[in-house]
Amino acid sequence: MATMIEENGPSTHSEVSPSSQARQKLEGLLNKNMRIRMTDGRTLVGLFLCTDRDCNVILGSAQEFLKSTDIFSQGEPRVLGLAMIPGHHVVSIEVEADSLEDTQRFGANR
Secondary structure, three states: OOOOEEOOEEOOOOOOOHHHHHHHHHHHHOOOEEEEEEOOOOEEEEEEEEEOOOOOEEEEEEEEEOOOOOOOOOOOOEEEEEEEEOHHHEEEEEEOHHHHHHHHHHHHOO
């Protein structure tokens, strides 16, 4: 039992496990814009919808940018829509700063 519920809310004496902290972080990233670089040099940009234990990632409204020196200055992106990126092909994941700022502002207004 990780959290005990008391009349006035959750107990402050209970410890939060590292796995629940990681889960909360992931949940905080849901519906945020992400940029995922893949092993073949492509970059996908879209909304983070879900992941699984194998680190496969599902992006919504995804766009594909081909490998080049400056990926956002060359050509039009290819619109993919819903995309699944196998975890073993993920090189890096970035969350757009605007998405994180919106989350922080929302949390401050609570």
